[in-house]
Amino acid sequence: MTESGAVAALRFVTAQDVQIEELPWGPHEWLCRPGLTDARDLLLVRVRMPPGTGHAFHRHPAMEEIIYVISGTAEQWVDTERRELGPGDIAHIPKDVVHGTYNAGDDTLIFLAILSPAIFEGPALVDVSGEAPWSTLRS
Numbered sequence: 001m002t003e004s005g006a007v008a009a010l011r012f013v014t015a016q017d018v019q020i021e022e023l024p025w026g027p028h029e030w031l032c033r034p035g036l037t038d039a040r041d042l043l044l045v046r047v048r049m050p051p052g053t054g055h056a057f058h059r060h061p062a063m064e065e066i067i068y069v070i071s072g073t074a075e076q077w078v079d080t081e082r083r084e085l086g087p088g089d090i091a092h093i094p095k096d097v098v099h100g101t102y103n104a105g106d107d108t109l110i111f112l113a114i115l116s117p118a119i120f121e122g123p124a125l126v127d128v129s130g131e132a133p134w135s136t137l138r139s
């Protein structure tokens with residue numbers, strides 16, 4: 001804690017420090033974000049996506065993203081291009097490009113998402129899964 005009583009930003013984040021956010025497509029384990037660290041340019045989250053789930057088509061107007069698969073199989077979309085990614089594979093998503101990540105296997109898909117910047121104006125995410133062509137792309 002600082003002298004004012006505020007929690008000091010961390011330089012080292014341990015398993016006990018991780019901030020967990022429960023989302024429909026699996027728990028997000030925040031490892032680096034403002035309020036946890038002093039990061040202004042980077043966000044890092046580990047996602048554990050159960051079988052049969054996915055983060056439907058969306059875009060990040062102000063952020064670019066890298067998805068790095070740790071284990072499992074991802075059905076990864078970047079714009080209208082689809083690839084299956086396995087451990088050690090990445091996808092780079094430029095700023096404001098529509099993308100989606102789905103668990104394509106029988107095991108929990110675990111991946112890291114690295115986004116930048118951490119501080120920006122406007123919405124972090126815009127869901128486009130109900131819009132054409134995204135609403136019919138996977139059918």
